Amino acid sequence: MSLNRQPSDFDSNLEAAGSFGRAQIMLIILNCYITSYVGWQAYIPVFSTREDDFYCADDLNFTLSDLEPHQISLVNFPDDDHQFKSLLGNGTPSYGDECTKGCHKYVYKPGISSVITDFDLACGSKQILPALSTSVYWAAYFISCFISGALSDRFGRKKVSLGLLVGLTISTTITIFCTDIYMYIALRFVAGFCALNASMDYIIMAETVNKAKLSMIGMTVQVIFVVGELSCIFFGYFLQNSWQWQFMAMTVPAYIYLVLHIFLMPESARWLYSQKKKEKAEEVLRKIARINKRDPSTIHLLDSDQLPKPSQEILSQGEHEETDSDSQQLILNQESQTVTTYKKTEPNLFSLFGTVHSTMFTLSCAASWFSASLVYYGLTYDVQNIGGDFFLNAMLLTFTEIPAWLVCVAMNIFGRKKTFVISLYICSIACAILPFTEPLLDGNLQIGFAVIGKFLSAGAFDMLYVYTPEQFPTQLRSTGLTFCSAMARIASISAPFIIEIKAGPYNCTPFLIFAISGLMTGFLVQMVGVETKDKQFITTVEEFQQMAKTKQLKNLDTKDGHVSRRGSIQT
Structure with missing residues (x-):
């Protein structure tokens, strides 16, 4: 028996308005714009806190x-x-x-201007403050994930996104006139908090576009992040004698996007409908229909009390429906499933730590995000301590993020677990060797190992957005992914402080920390990780914990008839 569910009233109306037309392309372009701008914001510390002799x-x-x-x-x-x-x-x-x-x-x-040279921060007790200014940006971003996300669910996507965009624009503008490092740090905190507006706009786009194309769109938008970094390098090169002018250049696209956002970015019709604002949702859908050259008169949403109530059988089947983040629909083998009964206790994050084995598994997922993020941001922000030309190194390390998607291609050929572990091992070895090549070729050999490390850490990082959701049970997939991504934010907060450690021969300590973190995580994933290629998703927390207890975690196709599912894959 195959799983068949009728589309919701909203989905059918969205299809009538056009789920991938000119309106959606406009939203994708807007998302690419703001994503590249946030990439610029994230990369600006490489120049604004640049050290000099x-x-x-x-x-x-x-x-x-x-x-x-x-x-x-x-x-x-x-x-x-x-x-x-x-x-x-x-x-x-x-x-x-x-x-x-x-x-x-x-x-x-x-010849070089930065907050370090302007505020005399090279030595003494204030030496750590430039690194702090980078860390507080990511700390604020981490906090905003919880606050802004909740606010957008309560007050709407566009309102919250617009408020964050205004805050990001104003804080960036005021940064130009900073009079001391403490003012700079405070404004970078505000910028980090408000940078989440890109995620809010992505949600609006995701709730308006054809789901089958969402994965490819998401990959495209993330690649555009590199454009923002390259823009930062471009202006950092020509305006290196004034970090204030670099921020001035960064304010221009913010004001442009602010105008575009006000007039072109719609509120999420799906969110409006979920809040029982049917008329406003219809208005948005009709506007989309007109842009897509569809008939707006065909848009008619039902009231919530008019929606057909699904039967108990459909409800129980719905709890087992899966769609992974790589746009591969995993079809369950319904013959081996029983009807799920109602449980009084709702699963939560602590359910993932119910047994020793499930705890180790969850920690391996969290460690994967931490290590990949630590190496990625560590090599990004430590570019000035790598031998060779500063700007050439910055360009090479940034461009290498584009072909890093080849790692995601490799995972579909060789498997998720093997590809991730090998990537992390090679990346870690490159980081361990990098500092000790300083005497060779006047330090120019270092950039080669740095490129290897950045390429594989970026690829592994990208891969986790597909691999991690496939490993957690459906009931806690979003919770597990949020927990793991939080570990990545902790790593991005820690990286600026780690690269300030000047210890060991050739100041090797930061790179050895990156290497040890990657090697330990790779070993942990190799021991307890799960291969999910061509395998079915885990559905419930009970199945997740049972397979962990019986040491069946490495193979989702267990011999237990109740758990085993032989699902086919549709691309």
């Missing part, structure tokens, strides 16, 4: 009181290095990256 002004053979006003400006803001050296004469100290104990003022090498 310096020396202690206390080493000068004169005091500031001995100089004329125009000469003092050369010491504080040495735009012309040749003129500055002629001022100092034979007492010119050499630039370097070593802090001098007891130094009160540092002079930075001309």
